[in-house]
Each structure stands twice: as structure tokens, then as C-alpha cells.
Amino acid sequence: xxxxSDMEAVKRAKVLMVGxxxxxxxxxxxxxxxxxxxxxxxxxxxxxxxxLNRQFLFRQxxxxxxxxxxxxxxxLKFRPHINIKPYHANVKNPEFNIEFFKQFSVVVNGLDNLDxxxxxxxxxxxxxxxLIESGTTGFLGQVTVHVKGKTECYxxxxxxxxxxxxxxxxxxxxxxxxxxxxxxxxxxxxxxFGDRSQENDLNVQSSDSVDASKNTEDVFERNPDEDxxxxxxxIYDHVFGYNIELALSNEETWRQREKPRxxxxxxxxxxxxxxxxxxLENSIDVNMAISAMPALGxxxxxxxxxxxxxxxxxxxxxxxxxxxxxxDIGNLMFDKDDQLAVEFVTAAANIRAxxxxxxxxxxxxxxxxxxxxxxxxxxxxxxxxxxxxxEAIKVLxxxxxxxxxxYCLEFPKRKMLLMPIEPFEANKSCYVCSETPLILEIxxxxxxxxxxxxxxxxxxxxxxxPLIMHGANLIFEDGDDIEEDVASNYARNLDKVLAELPSxxxxxxxxxxxxxxxxxxxxxxxKHREEFNEEKEPxxxxxSGWTERANDKQSSNGESTSSVLTNGPYVASGKPLVSGTxxxxxxxxxxxxxxxxxxxxxxxADRENPQQVDDNDVLDDLVILEVPPEVPKKKKVKxxxxxxxxxxxxxxALQVKRWSHFSVYLL
Amino acid sequence: MTMRLRIAMDGExxxxxxxxxxxxxxxxxxVDAQKRLSKANVLVSGLNGTLAEFCKNIVLAGVGxxxxxxxxxxxxxxxxxxxxxxxxxxxxxxSSLAEVYCNALKEFNPMVHVSVEKGDLHQFAxxxxxxxxxxxxxxxxxxxxxxxxxxxxxxxxxxxxxxVECRDSCGEIFVDLQxxxxxxxxxxxxxxxxxxxxxxxxxxxxxxxxxxxxTTKTYFAMRVLEHFESLxxxxxxxxxxxxxxxxxxxxxxxxxxxxxxxxxxxxxxLNRLVAAGAREHPPVCAILGGILGxxxxxxxxxxxxxxxxxxxxxxxxxxxxxxxxxxxSVY
Numbered sequence: 001x002x003x004x005s006d007m008e009a010v011k012r013a014k015v016l017m018v019g020x021x022x023x024x025x026x027x028x029x030x031x032x033x034x035x036x037x038x039x040x041x042x043x044x045x046x047x048x049x050x051x052l053n054r055q056f057l058f059r060q061x062x063x064x065x066x067x068x069x070x071x072x073x074x075x076l077k078f079r080p081h082i083n084i085k086p087y088h089a090n091v092k093n094p095e096f097n098i099e100f101f102k103q104f105s106v107v108v109n110g111l112d113n114l115d116x117x118x119x120x121x122x123x124x125x126x127x128x129x130x131l132i133e134s135g136t137t138g139f140l141g142q143v144t145v146h147v148k149g150k151t152e153c154y155x156x157x158x159x160x161x162x163x164x165x166x167x168x169x170x171x172x173x174x175x176x177x178x179x180x181x182x183x184x185x186x187x188x189x190x191x192x193f194g195d196r197s198q199e200n201d202l203n204v205q206s207s208d209s210v211d212a213s214k215n216t217e218d219v220f221e222r223n224p225d226e227d228x229x230x231x232x233x234x235i236y237d238h239v240f241g242y243n244i245e246l247a248l249s250n251e252e253t254w255r256q257r258e259k260p261r262x263x264x265x266x267x268x269x270x271x272x273x274x275x276x277x278x279x280l281e282n283s284i285d286v287n288m289a290i291s292a293m294p295a296l297g298x299x300x301x302x303x304x305x306x307x308x309x310x311x312x313x314x315x316x317x318x319x320x321x322x323x324x325x326x327x328d329i330g331n332l333m334f335d336k337d338d339q340l341a342v343e344f345v346t347a348a349a350n351i352r353a354x355x356x357x358x359x360x361x362x363x364x365x366x367x368x369x370x371x372x373x374x375x376x377x378x379x380x381x382x383x384x385x386x387x388x389x390x391e392a393i394k395v396l397x398x399x400x401x402x403x404x405x406x407y408c409l410e411f412p413k414r415k416m417l418l419m420p421i422e423p424f425e426a427n428k429s430c431y432v433c434s435e436t437p438l439i440l441e442i443x444x445x446x447x448x449x450x451x452x453x454x455x456x457x458x459x460x461x462x463x464x465x466p467l468i469m470h471g472a473n474l475i476f477e478d479g480d481d482i483e484e485d486v487a488s489n490y491a492r493n494l495d496k497v498l499a500e501l502p503s504x505x506x507x508x509x510x511x512x513x514x515x516x517x518x519x520x521x522x523x524x525x526x527k528h529r530e531e532f533n534e535e536k537e538p539x540x541x542x543x544s545g546w547t548e549r550a551n552d553k554q555s556s557n558g559e560s561t562s563s564v565l566t567n568g569p570y571v572a573s574g575k576p577l578v579s580g581t582x583x584x585x586x587x588x589x590x591x592x593x594x595x596x597x598x599x600x601x602x603x604x605a606d607r608e609n610p611q612q613v614d615d616n617d618v619l620d621d622l623v624i625l626e627v628p629p630e631v632p633k634k635k636k637v638k639x640x641x642x643x644x645x646x647x648x649x650x651x652x653a654l655q656v657k658r659w660s661h662f663s664v665y666l667l
Numbered sequence: 668m669t670m671r672l673r674i675a676m677d678g679e680x681x682x683x684x685x686x687x688x689x690x691x692x693x694x695x696x697x698v699d700a701q702k703r704l705s706k707a708n709v710l711v712s713g714l715n716g717t718l719a720e721f722c723k724n725i726v727l728a729g730v731g732x733x734x735x736x737x738x739x740x741x742x743x744x745x746x747x748x749x750x751x752x753x754x755x756x757x758x759x760x761x762s763s764l765a766e767v768y769c770n771a772l773k774e775f776n777p778m779v780h781v782s783v784e785k786g787d788l789h790q791f792a793x794x795x796x797x798x799x800x801x802x803x804x805x806x807x808x809x810x811x812x813x814x815x816x817x818x819x820x821x822x823x824x825x826x827x828x829x830x831v832e833c834r835d836s837c838g839e840i841f842v843d844l845q846x847x848x849x850x851x852x853x854x855x856x857x858x859x860x861x862x863x864x865x866x867x868x869x870x871x872x873x874x875x876x877x878x879x880x881x882t883t884k885t886y887f888a889m890r891v892l893e894h895f896e897s898l899x900x901x902x903x904x905x906x907x908x909x910x911x912x913x914x915x916x917x918x919x920x921x922x923x924x925x926x927x928x929x930x931x932x933x934x935x936x937l938n939r940l941v942a943a944g945a946r947e948h949p950p951v952c953a954i955l956g957g958i959l960g961x962x963x964x965x966x967x968x969x970x971x972x973x974x975x976x977x978x979x980x981x982x983x984x985x986x987x988x989x990x991x992x993x994x995x996s997v998y
Contacts (some may be wrong), residue, residue, distance in 0.1 A: 034918070417989060
């Protein structure tokens with residue numbers, strides 16, 4: 001496949017690049033160098049310092065500016081005559097509709113979240129434009145090609161939606177550090193500094209004290225003339241001491257679990273006079289970000305603080321918020337780049353962890369978890385960008401037999417660091433690119449429409465501006481142009497349980513959910529169910545009906561998301577999707593350079609991974625079986641057969657039903 | 668923003684500036700690896716599109732210093748696969764490639780010391796190499812590459828040596844870490860092992876008939892082209908389509924001498940490589956520059972399993988393959 005030939009297709013092409021971050025910078029550069037002359041970029045973000053280690057089109061002086069625009073300016077420097085159009089906007093905006101997408105010959109994604117990816121996937125399907133998807137995390141990456149009618153769409157293989165945790169695990173029974181972080185960030189931090197009117201599960205209910213909540217609401221309010229030190233200690237004792245005692249009073253919970261221990265200030269810091277006024281004033285340089293660490297002599301974010309140190313940070317950070325950032329209190333959202341917020345959350349999470357016997361973590365690690373930080377390096381992004389452009393060129397040249405999904409591995413597999421696999425055919429039961437009804441098990445008497453909309457329609461189905469219909473009745477709609485009285489009707493509906501909606505939704509009802517912008521319609525059959533397992537089914541509802549493909553549950557695209565209760569970067573296992581139930585049989589070995597390849601096959605290479613028998617690649621190689629040399633020449637026969645056929649034959653001959661390890665001796 | 672030459676000593680913490688800038692990559696390879704990177708000195712000789720990518724990668728990663736050697740003047744051909752050179756510079760600057768690269772790369776990370784060294788590396792005495800931890804060569808004759816590699820091996824200090832070639836949409840990376848202690852990943856953890864690398868001279872004189880028959884065709888193709896260049900006394904990558912018959916003849920002779928069937932080095936592949944000459948396909952530059960960047964970072968930081976000892980990428984099949992070519996002396 002010589003790149004010189006048919007570069008006309010590249011020159012004429014109009015490309016849409018979504019995302020101008022880690023992958024985007026590398027991709028834009030490579031597209032420009034490869035002869036693309038008309039590139040449009042959509043990115044809603046602005047540049048941050050932590051981007052500069054890999055997003056090389058940006059400089060320190062660009063911090064705060066639009067990524068799309070700065071990227072474009074940087075590339076024009078070495079390719080001044082090409083057309084690059086930046087959009088500093090969210091790709092989910094209505095302006096980027098089907099008509100908009102239709103103008104492009106190919107769409108290339110450099111996104112970092114599942115939500116946007118799904119949205120773009122649907123628009124590409126509707127506009128019938130090929131999509132090249134990609135993702136990276138650390139040293140791992142992948143590039144996948146999606147062409148309607150030829151390959152599966154991005155959603156044919158289920159992608160894991162952001163992980164959520166059962167409320168009781170967060171409020172009552174944390175067992176991992178991440179649970180403590182979520183508690184510290186989404187409950188405690190939110191309660192103290194965030195929107196007071198938001199519902200908050202912070203207060204542990206003992207089994208039957210309903211009136212306890214009334215009093216504890218006031219606990220977090222600070223009296224205007226209350227001593228700062230006193231307030232801090234009061235909060236501390238309440239959440240780490242009193243609340244734990246309350247939880248312990250419910251014996252049932254702790255029958256099978258290790259009990260937490262309550263922690264009170266006096267136990268940790270017996271000398272009360274650690275916090276002197278002078279302390280605070282000296283340590284703050286007006287030009288520096290407000291931070292608790294310097295005052296306490298804590299220098300390195302990599303250190304794991306002791307319980308006493310965490311306690312001091314907790315109190316100091318709380319004081320600093322009140323003293324120096326009183327304007328923020330009441331509407332603050334956690335931001336991973338807010339040093340003081342990260343310090344507070346680290347301290348709070350660690351103290352709670354200590355209480356529950358969970359190992360404590362450094363600020364650096366906690367920041368990563370709380371901020372859903374994806375670890376990233378320039379090299380992987382560069383490699384993936386190169387692979388994307390190679391696929392894009394194939395798409396433009398109509399070279400569809402050579403489309404590949406390529407995986408960039410950290411450790412070589414069968415000598416390969418870059419592993420190409422043929423794309424899969426479309427999943428016939430994919431609710432996105434083929435129209436299969438789904439089934440939702442839900443308690444129609446206790447679940448509200450709001451829950452359905454949030455958990456299913458938005459989260460699981462990834463719809464942005466949904467419309468929900470029950471037969472001919474429109475029971476909910478989202479959008480900017482809805483009349484007031486209609487909108488308030490919808491708002492009323494949201495608060496009703498399904499069975500009590502004006503047109504009641506009960507077992508057997510079929511709801512039609514649509515997103516007009518994405519041109520996606522789903523039919524959902526409702527099945528009433530009374531009980532749900534709080535641990536295993538934390539949403540209280542279960543959506544099913546599409547056939548998941550094997551091995552796809554571990555896939556991750558190095559995403560960071562902004563959902564409230566989320567998991568961090570460690571969910572990315574990056575295992576390549578080597579699932580093969582619907583693979584096309586093919587010759588993988590340098591197809592265009594040679595037509596046959598003698599190989600002597602042994603399976604020792606596969607033994608290093610006894611759990612993962614990726615037999616499909618092995619089986620599809622051609623094997624030449626030669627008759628041993630002692631047979632006279634004219635009787636020699638070369639038999640070309642795939643290993644798959646050989647084993648199928650063997651298995652039936654030996655009446656073997658299953659195999660996991662096998663040795664083959666070829667003579 | 669002031670440029671800071673940072674000479675980190677053992678035990679010295681990274682600055683707040685470094686911690687903020689390198690946050691995302693520290694999460695990948697850790698603080699210690701980052702500190703080691705900041706002390707490392709890299710030498711690159713022979714600059715092209717692939718090396719532009721490589722240099723960008725290691726400067727962003729935060730190496731201590733990068734020294735560039737290439738006195739060839741910038742011209743319009745140079746911008747083809749290169750994002751470090753503007754069309755203006757290509758036409759008017761009168762600067763050398765090294766100078767132009769230096770000016771561009773400095774901007775990517777002011778904490779890295781980027782500089783130019785004039786002259787031809789193969790003419791420098793071995794002691795010059797002691798300044799460096801890593802040496803990367805391209806655009807150079809085989810003879811010179813071998814000479815530099817041997818000089819690296821003669822030094823007391825262990826110097827990591829790499830070559831990289833990108834022709835059309837195909838590429839080869841060679842790695843020589845001499846004697847290297849590596850932690851190899853096993854299914855139940857990691858295991859320390861000592862890797863012994865061959866020199867370049869040894870690795871390319873390996874007997875073809877003894878190599879596994881699935882060895883990447885590109886390995887053989889590159890050797891054929893090297894032979895051609897040596898015999899014809901050509902500058903590296905100076906081919907044209909008219910050379911093809913001669914190249915095919917060399918293939919025939921080599922295969923006969925080495926006992927290898929000619930179909931291991933297909934016409935199509937040689938045709939592509941010869942027709943391309945020194946022309947690099949930009950996406951492949953990104954891939955090779957990325958892989959090479961990762962390798963150098965691994966060698967400096969001591970983290971991760973390094974490639975031993977060749978890496979190939981061919982856009983025709985999309986595979987990125989490691990080949991462990993043993994030295995000729997094994998047989």
C-alpha cells in the first residue's frame with residue numbers, strides 16, 4: 001500500500017477531528033504532514049499546565065486559551081496554506097447536527113469520555129460518515145474503525161459506563177480507599193462547601209432514629225461567632241467520631257464485617273494548642289495558591305501522612321476555606337486543580353480510611369482518584385495518532401479489506417507491540433446501529449420517571465436530548481424550546497412513580513425513547529420487579545436485551561468522566577479486545593506483500609498467558625503439512641489447511657469437547 | 668519564563684514546577700524515573716522526520732539535555748515529514764538542520780537543555796561519547812553506524828545505542844543496551860534477568876538460514892539495501908526506481924549465499940523501499956518516533972522491559988513487531 005498513490009483522495013478530503021487534547025495535538029500535526037488540507041476541530045476545553053507534558057502544540061503562555069484555536073495556530077506555522085477551522089464548543093451542541101456531519105469524508109476522534117464518543121458514534125451512523133475511534137491510557141492505546149454497513153459501530157460491543165457505588169457502601173461500609181474518597185468529595189466536601197440545598201446522604205441513619213436527622217442538619221452550620229478552632233473540631237468529632245458510633249449501633253451491619261473505630265480529636269491530637277493564629281498568617285504568600293501543607297511543614301505530595309498529620313491538614317484546610325475563601329462556600333464544586341480542596345479531601349478520606357482499617361494514600365494518589373485523572377504520556381498518543389491517520393487514508397481510498405483495529409500494547413504479545421485485528425461485523429442486536437428492543441426490569445410502583453431518565457436514558461443509553469413516548473403520549477421531553485406549561489407538566493411527571501403517570505407505565509408497557517439529534521430510537525419493554533439487590537444492582541433497575549460480546553467488559557478508553565460517583569483511572573485494564581466469535585477468517589501475514597507463508601507452529605508462545613487463550617489468531621494461520629522426506633519426491637503432497645480445520649478434525653476424531661491447552665508436534 | 672538548567676542530585680526533590688508539569692507522566696512511571704530522566708543526556712545524529720518526532724517526545728518527557736548533530740543545510744525537502752521546520756526557514760534560513768531543530772525544540776520544554784554540536788559524529792573520538800547516556804543515529808551509512816556503535820561499546824560507561832530508519836511506510840529500530848538488568852513481567856509477578864545485547868555489526872551479520880522462517884521480511888530487505896548502498900558507495904537512502912534491477916540482483920546473490928529463499932524478500936517490498944528513497948510517511952514517523960521515545964525513556968529510567976533487539980513497523984500489515992536477532996557468533 002504505497003502512500004504515494006492516490007493521495008488525491010487525501011488532498012480532497014474534509015476531516016472532522018473531535019478533541020484537541022493529548023491525541024488531538026498529535027493527530028492534527030500528523031494529518032497536516034500527511035497531506036490533509038481541510039481539517040475541522042471541535043474541542044470545548046481550555047489549556048491547563050498539566051496538559052503541557054504531551055500536548056506539544058501548547059505553551060505555558062497559552063494556559064487558559066481554547067485548545068482548538070491554539071492547536072490550529074500552531075499547525076499553520078509549519079503548514080500555512082491548509083485550512084483548519086476550530087470550534088471552541090461542545091460536540092454535543094445542536095449546531096453539530098447530521099447536516100454538519102454529512103459534510104465530512106471521515107471523522108477522527110481524540111476524546112476522553114464515553115459520553116461524547118457515543119454521541120459522535122450516533123451522529124456518524126446517522127450521517128453515514130466513517131468514524132475512526134481511539135483511546136490511550138499510559139502505555140496502552142487502541143484505534144478502531146467504524147464504517148456503517150461494513151463494520152460494527154462503536155457501541156456494538158458494550159462499553160463500561162462509569163462505575164457507581166451503592167450509597168450504603170459510601171455512607172456505611174467502605175472497604176476500599178476509593179469509597180473513602182467518594183465520601184470525602186461527594187458527601188463531606190459537598191456538604192461543607194457546596195450547595196446546601198442539595199440532598200446529601202452524609203448523615204448516617206441508625207436503624208430507626210428518624211428525628212436524629214433534624215438535629216444533625218444544624219451540626220454543619222457554623223455559628224457566626226463560633227471559634228474557628230472549635231468549629232473544626234466539632235465537625236471532625238461529628239463525622240469521624242459520633243457518626244461512626246451511630247453506625248456501630250446497628251449490630252446487623254457488622255456481623256460479618258470488621259468494625260470501624262470512632263476517632264475523636266482528643267485521641268489524635270492531645271495538645272490542643274497546635275493551631276496558633278500566627279501560624280496561619282506567616283505561611284501565606286498572597287501570590288501563591290492558598291494551601292494548608294506549607295503551614296504544617298508538609299512538603300511532598302507523594303508522602304503518606306500520619307493520622308495526626310491528616311487531622312492537622314483537615315482542620316487547617318477547613319479554617320483556610322472559612323478565613324480566606326468564604327465567598328466560595330455554598331457553591332463550591334470539587335476541582336482537582338484546587339489545591340486546598342484536594343488537601344481537604346485527602347485528609348478526610350485518609351481519616352475515614354484509618355477508621356475503617358483501610359490503608360491511607362498520599363495527596364498525589366488521592367488527587368488522581370478524586371479527579372479521575374488519566375495518566376498519560378506523549379509517546380503513546382503519537383503512536384496512536386500515526387495509526388489513526390493510516391486508517392483514515394485507507395478509508396478515503398476505499399481500501400476496506402485492509403481496515404484494522406490496532407492495539408498498542410505495553411508488553412509484547414507474540415512479538416507484537418502493535419497488534420492489528422480485522423474489524424468485526426456489526427452486532428445484529430446492537431440497539432444503536434440495528435433496532436432491537438431492550439428490556440428494563442424496574443419497580444414501577446417505587447421508581448420515579450426521573451430515575452428512569454437519569455439512570456437509563458442519559459447514563460446507560462447515552463442520550464443527550466431525549467424524548468420519551470408511551471404509545472402516542474409524550475411523557476417527557478428535553479430541549480430549549482419547550483413552552484412553559486408543557487415544561488412544568490414534564491417536571492411534574494418526573495416526580496411521579498411510573499405506575500402513577502398520566503398514562504401509567506406498568507409491566508408490559510413499551511416506552512419509546514428517542515434522541516432526534518443522534519437520530520437514535522430505542523424501544524424499551526418494561527417488566528415490573530419488586531426487589532433489587534442493593535450491592536449488585538445499585539441502580540434499582542436492570543437493562544438488558546443486547547448480546548454482549550465476550551471479553552469486551554474489560555475494555556476501557558482511558559476515559560475521565562464527570563459523573564458524580566465515579567471510578568478512577570485504575571478501572572482501565574486496557575486488555576485488548578481479542579474476541580472472535582464473529583471474526584472473519586483471514587490471512588494476517590503481510591497480505592499485500594506475499595501470498596503464502598510457510599510456518600511451523602508450536603503453541604509455546606501461548607503458554608505465557610494460560611488464562612487468555614487467544615486461539616483465534618493462531619488458528620487462522622495457514623499451516624503447511626509436509627510429508628516426511630523419506631517418502632519419494634513424486635509422492636510428496638503439500639496440504640494447505642488452516643490450523644482451525646485441522647483441530648476441528650482432530651477434536652471430532654478424538655471426541656474431545658473442550659480444550660484449553662494443547663501441544664502440537666509437527667513432523 | 669526563565670529557563671532553568673536543573674541538575675538534580677540524588678535525593679533532591681523535583682521542583683514544584685516539574686511536579687505540576689510532569690504530573691500525568693509521573694502517574695505512569697513514578698517520581699524516581701522522572702528524576703533519572705532529568706539527569707540524562709541524549710545525543711542525536713542525523714535528523715529527519717522520525718527524529719523530529721523522537722526529539723519532541725524526549726524533550727516533553729523532561730530529559731536533562733539533548734544534543735543535536737546534523738550540519739546539512741535546511742532545504743525545501745526537509746519540511747516534508749517535519750513539523751519542526753517552517754516553510755520560511757526551509758527557504759531562507761541558511762541554517763543547518765541541527766540549528767533549526769534546536770530552536771524549535773527548546774520551546775517545547777524550557778527545562779531541557781537543547782544544543783547543537785557541529786561536525787560528523789563518526790569522526791569524533793570515543794571520549795566525546797562519555798558525555799552521553801544515550802546515542803541515537805539515523806541518516807548514516809552502515810559503516811559509520813557500526814563505527815559509532817563500537818565506540819560506544821568500548822567506553823567504560825554503559826551507553827545505550829539506537830539506530831532508526833524510516834523508508835516510505837516501513838521502519839526499523841535497532842537497540843543495543845550492551846548488558847542490561849531488566850525486570851521481566853511474568854504471569855505471577857516480575858523476575859530480574861540480565862539481557863545481553865549484540866552489537867550492530869553482530870546483529871546484521873547473523874546467518875539468514877538460521878533465523879526463524881517467520882522473521883520479518885523487512886529485516887532482510889533492509890540488509891539488501893544496506894549492501895546496495897555500500898557497494899555503490901551511495902549516501903544513505905539515495906535511491907531511485909532505476910536502481911531496482913540492481914537491488915534485485917543483490918537480493919538474489921545474498922539469498923544464494925545465505926541459503927534463504929528469495930520469496931522472503933518480496934519484490935513489492937523492495938520496490939516500495941527503493942522508490943521511496945529517503946521519503947518518510949509521516950504517520951510512520953510518529954509511530955517509530957513514539958516507540959523509540961518509549962525505549963529511550965525505559966532505558967534511562969530502568970523501568971519496563973526494553974525491546975531486544977529490533978523493532979519493525981510496516982503499514983502494509985499494520986504490525987509492530989519485535990525481532991530478537993542473535994549475533995552471528997551464536998552459530
